Amino acid sequence: ALKWHSEKNPSNKVEAEKKFKEVSEACMILFNSQK
Numbered sequence: 001a002l003k004w005h006s007e008k009n010p011s012n013k014v015e016a017e018k019k020f021k022e023v024s025e026a027c028m029i030l031f032n033s034q035k
Contacts, residue, residue, distance in 0.1 A: 008016070
C-alpha cells in the first residue's frame with residue numbers, strides 16, 4: 001500500500017491516489033472475509 005501512497009509518488013499523484021484507494025479497498029475486503 002505504501003508503494004502507491006500519493007506522498008511517495010508526487011510526480012504522479014492522481015494515479016497513485018487511485019491505486020492506493022484500490023489497494024486499501026482490497027485489503028478491507030480480505031480483512032472482512034477472514035472474520
